[in-house]
Amino acid sequence: MASWSIFNELDNLRREIDEAFRGAGVARPLGATFLSPTSGRRFPLINLSEDEEHLYIEAMLPGVDPKELQLSLLRGSLTLSGERKAPAEKGLLHRSELGFGKFSRTVDLPADINADRTSAEYKDGVMRITMAKSEHAKPRKIEIRQG
Structure with missing residues (x-):
């Protein structure tokens, strides 16, 4: 039942x-708008990947001025925040789906990173963040002795 x-x-x-x-x-x-913290959507949309040496994040940020973006690292989390400015009004607005306003997105990272070896690049509306894993987070080969 x-x-x-x-x-x-x-x-x-x-x-x-x-x-x-x-x-x-x-x-x-x-x-409540697209970028609002009460909205069900997460902004910006991201991809998080890794290899043996690095973690990578790609964040989709079309229409956001890179001067309005901030990145911070704290205890295994990366926070990307900023603001998309409202467009200048041009007559009667019939639909508004792009959203504007302040946003913040925090991502828990799957490995410890070396903050001093982190870089970010913004081009064509996409932010690419490369973070080097800390030495103790990298996989190690362990020799197996026979005997």
Whole structure:
């Protein structure tokens, strides 16, 4: 027998109302936007990969001025924050899906890194971050003795 929860029902109702507003081309009530921390989407979208020596992050940041971006490393997490400026108003706006405003994205890193050997490059709306793994985070070959 399935259990009934008022909280599950309220969450389902909220999702249905949000979907109705999206279908009508209206932003979420109370002004929540694409970049808002209350939004269900994560911005910026990222890829996180690694090899034996490095961790790599690619972050999609189209339309963001690189001067508005900040990176910080703290205890195994990388935080990328910044702001996408609102476009200049040009007549009546019928739809706004690109989003603007302040954003912050924190990513837990799967290995310890050497912060002094971290670099970032922004080109064509994509930020590429390369982080060297710390020596103790790199894989080591262990010799097996016979005998």
